[in-house]
Each structure stands twice: as structure tokens, then as C-alpha cells.
Amino acid sequence: MLGYALLIQVYMQFYNPVFNDTLGLSPVLIAWIISASRIWDSITDPLMGNLSDNTFSKWGRRRPWIALGALLCALSFIAIWWFPRGMDPSFYFWWLLIFSLVFYLAFTVFSVPYIALGMELSPDYHERTSVMTTRTVIEQFGFFIVSSLFFLTSLEVFSDRAEGMRYNSLWVGLVIFFVIMAPAVFAREHPSFLVARNKDTEAKGKRLKVPLVTSVKETLSCWPFLNLALITVISYLGVITVGSLGYYVTVYHLFAGDKTVASGTVLTLVGYCIPISAMIGLPLMNSLSHRIGKRNALIVAFGLTIIGAALRWHLYTPENPYLSMIPTILFGVGTAGAYLFINAMIPEAVDADELRTGERREGMFSAVYGWTYKLGAALAILLSGYVLQWTGFDTALGGDQAPETIYWLRVSFAWICAIAMLVTTLLAFTYPITEKKAYEIRQQLAEARKNRQPS
Numbered sequence: 001m002l003g004y005a006l007l008i009q010v011y012m013q014f015y016n017p018v019f020n021d022t023l024g025l026s027p028v029l030i031a032w033i034i035s036a037s038r039i040w041d042s043i044t045d046p047l048m049g050n051l052s053d054n055t056f057s058k059w060g061r062r063r064p065w066i067a068l069g070a071l072l073c074a075l076s077f078i079a080i081w082w083f084p085r086g087m088d089p090s091f092y093f094w095w096l097l098i099f100s101l102v103f104y105l106a107f108t109v110f111s112v113p114y115i116a117l118g119m120e121l122s123p124d125y126h127e128r129t130s131v132m133t134t135r136t137v138i139e140q141f142g143f144f145i146v147s148s149l150f151f152l153t154s155l156e157v158f159s160d161r162a163e164g165m166r167y168n169s170l171w172v173g174l175v176i177f178f179v180i181m182a183p184a185v186f187a188r189e190h191p192s193f194l195v196a197r198n199k200d201t202e203a204k205g206k207r208l209k210v211p212l213v214t215s216v217k218e219t220l221s222c223w224p225f226l227n228l229a230l231i232t233v234i235s236y237l238g239v240i241t242v243g244s245l246g247y248y249v250t251v252y253h254l255f256a257g258d259k260t261v262a263s264g265t266v267l268t269l270v271g272y273c274i275p276i277s278a279m280i281g282l283p284l285m286n287s288l289s290h291r292i293g294k295r296n297a298l299i300v301a302f303g304l305t306i307i308g309a310a311l312r313w314h315l316y317t318p319e320n321p322y323l324s325m326i327p328t329i330l331f332g333v334g335t336a337g338a339y340l341f342i343n344a345m346i347p348e349a350v351d352a353d354e355l356r357t358g359e360r361r362e363g364m365f366s367a368v369y370g371w372t373y374k375l376g377a378a379l380a381i382l383l384s385g386y387v388l389q390w391t392g393f394d395t396a397l398g399g400d401q402a403p404e405t406i407y408w409l410r411v412s413f414a415w416i417c418a419i420a421m422l423v424t425t426l427l428a429f430t431y432p433i434t435e436k437k438a439y440e441i442r443q444q445l446a447e448a449r450k451n452r453q454p455s
Contacts, residue, residue, distance in 0.1 A: 238420020257399020
């Protein structure tokens, strides 16, 4: 998960500071590039999910693809930032577009089998949450590196942030390769899932591959899964649409356009608040879910995100820039907890689907889940470019942005996110699989698997 965080977060946090604020590429053009890349990503995900589900090797269904993805992800990540300098904006448009498409294809090869493998580590209701807690805590170390890059790329040894990102991408890419290889070497499916597939093979006489269209159709007909996907899409709309505005609010509101070490330090410290708060809060969230169940804990987590987003309006103040750490801490705990519970709840939807169809398709659930939220992310990224343009922001003005621009940057950053999180909280109340229901499904599955054995 460290590699997962580095790949996506470095890309998402730095495409605007590098390609817009440093190279001058239009934010709307960048938004179209990133949106097109995410749509491309969402198309390749179901193909990769079906391919992974139907892969049979002595290394399992997932690990060969994760190993291949480690190499492809590291190389494509580095390539994004190694563009020639002194070119016109059209060149940078095509550079970012081409290498973003390659990058997301590599990410698909790694991420879809990786997420599917996570669903296969345990069949137990609470142990699944503990597994996801451990995974999510480890992810937070990636955020330390991401946040540190704001400081490292602003050092005086580099002419600008673009050059800083170029050289820092080398060691980050190396880290990405080694940490992604770890699950390919060490992770294994829980024996119960292997037994289930073996029994299914014996009963049918031959293991048949499930067609892609059939697998997608049956996955999309699972309501508990669709509920979680809808929650994720809307929350991503709230987070990603205004996520990049944190950089602009910090640099141009808190520091009046100063892009030196002073603003870079605050961006780094605020970035550190996300992993620190998550690492402290996630074990507490895990404990809370044991007491009140995942659905109720999910509602509590989204409640924290609402408070954190609303406080951005009051605590992002030039008089004390470090107060911006407070809403970040609350928002960090809330979002980390929310996505922890969603990932721990999807395997219950997979169980419900197996009970209904007799097939286990973690790869396809991983892919379709990625497909839905990536379409949401693509829309959010596209909107983010228009939101930034709508505020009136102009890189040529530097620190002389109009007061109205700063005002609308702040409004968008705080309240668009808060409203989206309120909607997701209401949706969480409708999720149908409680802890009691999850245990009932597991018991029925055990009986169904016995019945599938040849007599």
C-alpha cells in the first residue's frame, strides 16, 4: 500500500504545481488530460480483473501480475517528470497525456490484482477490518514521502519545482518498485478461498472461465456493492474536485504567492498531519467498528470529514498558517477511516454475490469498484480544472491575485467538500449488510459449498 499511495498521491498532488504553476499549462487542459487518463484506467480495470480471475499458475491468480506491475509502475512514474525544458505548452500537453495513459495502464496491472488479493486474505468479519487497518496504516508512510516532496522540490539547489520533481522522481520510483514487489513475493490467499475454488472445480469437472460481460453484469447487480461504490464516487467528487485547491489556498491566501521554503514547509507539515492522524486514528476506528459495526463506524468517520472540511473556512488564515493543520487532522482521520471501512465491507458484498451466483470474483469486484470511482474521479478532476479557472486564478499574476479569486478559492475548498461528505453520510445509512447479516451469509456459504461437492 506504500507503493499505491506514492503512485497516485505524488501524481495527483504535483501535476498542477509542476505543469500549471511552473510550466504554465492551462488548468482546464490539465483537467481534461487527467480525466481522460482516469477514464482510460476505468476501461482497462474490468479487463484486468477478468484476466486476473481467470489466471491459474503455481504463484496464484494475483501475484504474477503484481510483480509485472511493480516494474511498469516504477518506469512510467519516472517518465512523467523527465520532460525536456523550454518547450511550448502544446508539447507539455502531449507529454502529460501520453505518459499519463501509460502510467495508468501500468497502475491497473498492479492495483486490480493487488486489491483482489487483499479481499482473499481472510474470511472473518472483524479480521477483514483488522487486515485493512494494517494495510491503511502502512499506506500512511507513503503520505510522509508525498508531503516531504513539497519541501524537497522547493530547495534552492533546484531552479524550480519542475526540476526538483525530475530528480526526486528517481528515488521515489525505486521505492515504488521494491514495495510493490513485496506482496508479489510474500502474500498468500487464505486457504478457505483456495479450498472453495478447488471444490468448485471438482463439482464441475473442469474449471470454466467466466465471460467478461457476464462477470461485469453479475457484479453490477449486487446492491450492497453498488451502495459502497456510490458512496465512494460522491465522496471522491467532494475530495478530488477541490483537493488541488489546498495548494493554491496555502500559497496564494496564506503566503500571498510566496513559493519558497516558507510555504513549502507549511504544505509539508499539513501533509504530515494526514498520515499521522490516520496512523493514530485508524486503530481507534478499528476498535470502534468492533463495538458498533462497520456501517455505524463508517457514518462516524464521514461525520469527522464534514467537520474537518467546514473548519477549512475558519482555520486557513494568514495570521496563523499552522492552524490549517487542525482541519487536516480531522479530515485525515475521517477519510482514512471511511475508506478503511469501505474496503473492509466490499468482501461482504463478494460473499453475498457468491451466495447468489456460486462464483467468487474478487478480481472483477476490485475492477468494477475501481471503474466506478475512477469515473467519478475523472469527472471530479475535470471539474477541478474548471473550478480553478472559474475562481479567476491566473498564474501570470503571481501573488497579485484578485481578492475575489482568493475568496472563491476558499469557498470551493471548504464547502463543496463538506456538502459532498454530508450526502455520503446519508447514503451510508442505507447499506444493507450488518454484522449479523454478514455472519448469516458466511454460514449459508459454508452450506452451499458443501452442496457443490460431488456426491
